[in-house]
Amino acid sequence: MLNNLNDLNMLITVAKSKGFTAAAKLQNTSPATVSKQIARIEKELGIRLFKRNTRHLEITEDGQNFVNKVKKALEILDEAQTTISQQEQLRGKLRITAPILLGSSYIAPIVAAFRDLHPLLTIDLSLTDHIVDLYSQGIDIAIRIGKLPDSDLVAKRLTTNYRILVAAPSYLKESPLIEHPQQLGEHQCLLFSYPGYRQDQWTLVHKSSAKRKEIIHVKGHLSSDSGDVLKKWCLLGKGIALREAWEVSQDLHEGKLVRILSDWEEPGAAISILYHQRQYASKKVSVFAQYLFQCFKQTL
Incomplete structure (x- = not known):
């Protein structure tokens, strides 16, 4: 039984190029190797595929019929491989x-x-x-960012997110000096909220030690369920915001915002991926x- 695809592909090449030497050059091998491959097929089939002489190679009628069938078989195989490959792609x-x-x-x-x-x-x-x-x-x-509630979802941490205190220079110019986290309770703070939830308590830890912790009850006239809105209000000088460090890094660099209590930050929270x-x-x-x-x- 023929089970060597290399031999069958070489047969197609020989039939197309009409010579062992030409086929050998196309397949980067030797004419002797090509001759052995064709001889194996002929022995397995019990027929002669080519008429050989020193100057010319001519395919026989049986050889041409067999080559035609091999071409169709290889095309079907290629199509099957392409179908399997496409099925493995994400869709x-x-x-x-x-x-x-x-x-x-x-x-x-x-x-x-x-x-x-x-x-x-x-x-x-x-x-x-x-x-x-x-x-x-x-x-x-x-x-999601932050502590995750218990559920039957698969949760894996992507990285750690840190939030810091920031305000616009215009707000700080008109407001009391802040030297300790508890003084935040005397300021206008921009609060994240949505129906049934309002983040009116901020927890900060000192960079030198996580054991130095302050829990501050904050208040403010402005709250939103959009972090983007809170940042915009902060840029407008409407209050102090507790925002992600990566979110405000460019504004800090450009002087649009100023970091407050730089030795304090919210405890790192996980950025996680969840799925069923x-x-x-x-x-x-x-x-x-x-x-x-x-x-x-x-x-x-």
């Missing part, structure tokens, strides 16, 4: 949710690059600072999760 729809600022600054470019690598995949990226229920909203993957237990084996979820890990390792 379908991947639904992702992430916080607005992190999503627009970091996740969106990562998603675009990932989609370029997997052209059969459709990706929907939903940006919100609300906690979205993955089951009811049909979400495959969530990227039942989707642990989903290739598109696991491959994107691994890609996200690599991107965060390089950038954050």
